[in-house]
Amino acid sequence: MELTKGTELPSKTFTITRADLVRYAGASGDFNVIHWNERVATEVGLPNVIAHGMLTMGLSINVVTDWLDDPVRLLSYGCRFTRPVVVPDDDRGAELVVTASVSEVSDGQAVIGIRAECDGVTVLGKATATVRLD
Amino acid sequence: MALNPEFVGRSYPPAPAYVVGREKVREFARAVQASDPVHFDVDVARSRGYSDIVAPPTYAIRLSMAAAEAVVMDADLGLDYTRVVHGDQRFEYARPIVAGDELVCTVTIDGIRAAAGNDILTTRADIATVTGEHVVTSYSVLVARGTDGGGE
Numbered sequence: 201m202e203l204t205k206g207t208e209l210p211s212k213t214f215t216i217t218r219a220d221l222v223r224y225a226g227a228s229g230d231f232n233v234i235h236w237n238e239r240v241a242t243e244v245g246l247p248n249v250i251a252h253g254m255l256t257m258g259l260s261i262n263v264v265t266d267w268l269d270d271p272v273r274l275l276s277y278g279c280r281f282t283r284p285v286v287v288p289d290d291d292r293g294a295e296l297v298v299t300a301s302v303s304e305v306s307d308g309q310a311v312i313g314i315r316a317e318c319d320g321v322t323v324l325g326k327a328t329a330t331v332r333l334d
Numbered sequence: 335m336a337l338n339p340e341f342v343g344r345s346y347p348p349a350p351a352y353v354v355g356r357e358k359v360r361e362f363a364r365a366v367q368a369s370d371p372v373h374f375d376v377d378v379a380r381s382r383g384y385s386d387i388v389a390p391p392t393y394a395i396r397l398s399m400a401a402a403e404a405v406v407m408d409a410d411l412g413l414d415y416t417r418v419v420h421g422d423q424r425f426e427y428a429r430p431i432v433a434g435d436e437l438v439c440t441v442t443i444d445g446i447r448a449a450a451g452n453d454i455l456t457t458r459a460d461i462a463t464v465t466g467e468h469v470v471t472s473y474s475v476l477v478a479r480g481t482d483g484g485g486e
Contacts, residue, residue, distance in 0.1 A: 278424025
């Protein structure tokens, strides 16, 4: 795999609706009410129901795994959950735009910086994946 | 409330083995909109050298969060679980999880600190097969919020 620092990976846009939150809750076993119940979410001070941080993290890594030809090449993946993705109760949902670029290449490995944005605001902090290139 | 720093280094015994089911992997892959057929099609997975379909990278959270509940609910530690948010997450992979894996997860408290009125707990979940092969380590930072703070 030939790549250098600054190489951009193909970006992706994901739609997150309330139905997607319910689907993720079931698939992950995370039934925290703030991810599906507007009454509870607003009672604890959130603007509305928010997406699971792990759903945002799980969606975002697709940009890297779709670009890699084999999941075994992913060595590490981490991020900070800096801002909530608010998911309105409508048919449009929230839109997550994920871009990524190579920030370092050394010893047959590359470090990829991932940017996940919702309404132009970064929602994951320091999202980074390390991949094996050989 | 400040957490007891003596809990750093404490490990919690693993729950009974978690058997990774094919349909669970497919369900999770659909939920995170993973499109690679290696997550859905056994023949594709086998042709690429895997014993069965491959779980997406964040699937490990199923095991590590369930195991971390033992920590969060430990009354002696004194974490106010109603105020806990997930602040930070990192996975280090030895290999991907595949359907059919029988996994055990051991959680250890790596760090306890207080910052800006929040209690911050760092946990490490070592996920291995029942025969002792290390598969993935999951590091989670859990934040018990004081009056305000970030997360999710």
